[in-house]
């Protein structure tokens with residue numbers, strides 16, 4: 001049976017960079033996101049450049065019924081997935097009460113529910129087949145509460161804690177679970193989350209998605225539990241443990257407010 005790495009959010013940003021980094025290593029891929037045309041051209045390009053098999057599936061992970069259909073196809077297709085990269089994610093910014101509810105619901109569906117369901121379905125197949133590896137993408141936002149991006153930060157805290165817990169549970173099934181916590185990265189994420197991208201670019205805080213992916217792939221080889229690319233980001237992730245929770249949430253709120261135009 002041919003083995004594949006399944007990557008969600010592979011149409012852009014960190015997910016796309018992960019797809020390229022894995023294809024470079026000779027991995028066959030299944031790419032998932034909503035934009036079918038983007039996925040198709042990425043699949044053609046990666047196949048031509050690296051000679052690997054690249055399948056793709058357009059699926060809105062925010063729609064549970066579509067996700068069910070996709071999972072059923074995977075089950076029937078008898079393709080062995082030995083690496084799952086849950087990278088699809090969205091952000092919202094601004095005052096919680098002023099958010100459009102459907103956008104908040106989408107965030108929870110994609111960042112939390114779809115990720116959890118994919119871990120459950122594909123984790124069970126991996127267990128039957130004797131093992132595998134899961135990489136869930138959280139963020140350095142996972143290490144503290146984030147006023148003015150409340151649901152996003154909370155969703156990433158969920159991903160961090162869920163992944164760490166699964167790592168312990170799934171060890172006996174030979175499934176290695178890691179969580180990637182990038183800091184600010186140069187992708188379309190900020191404009192999609194309605195944040196002031198220019199301020200971040202000016203602050204020179206951003207890493208490139210390729211740097212993040214390369215670091216992640218090397219850390220996966222070493223089966224690292226929590227993967228934080230960049231020394232500055234490792235500091236930022238450690239700082240909340242040093243201050244009082246009042247101070248931490250106040251500072252996080254001040255920073256987020258500066259990047260939220262509304």
Ligand SMILES: NC(=O)c1ccc[n+]([C@@H]2O[C@H](COP(=O)([O-])OP(=O)(O)OC[C@H]3O[C@@H](n4cnc5c(N)ncnc54)[C@H](OP(=O)(O)O)[C@@H]3O)[C@@H](O)[C@H]2O)c1
Pocket residue numbers: 008009010011012013014015032033034035038059060061062063087088089090091110137138139140181182183184185186187188189190192
């Ligand atoms: N950029 C950063 O600074 C940063 C920092 C820390 C963590 N992260 C995390 O990294 C991950 C990737 O983000 P990114 O920065 O690479 O942003 P991005 O370029 O906006 O990528 C997001 C990806 O998720 C997919 N996606 C969004 N909604 C989806 C849905 N409903 N169904 C299926 N796919 C969906 C998008 O594809 P389609 O539009 O084609 O569906 C896209 O491929 C996210 O989980 C994000 O929270 C980002």
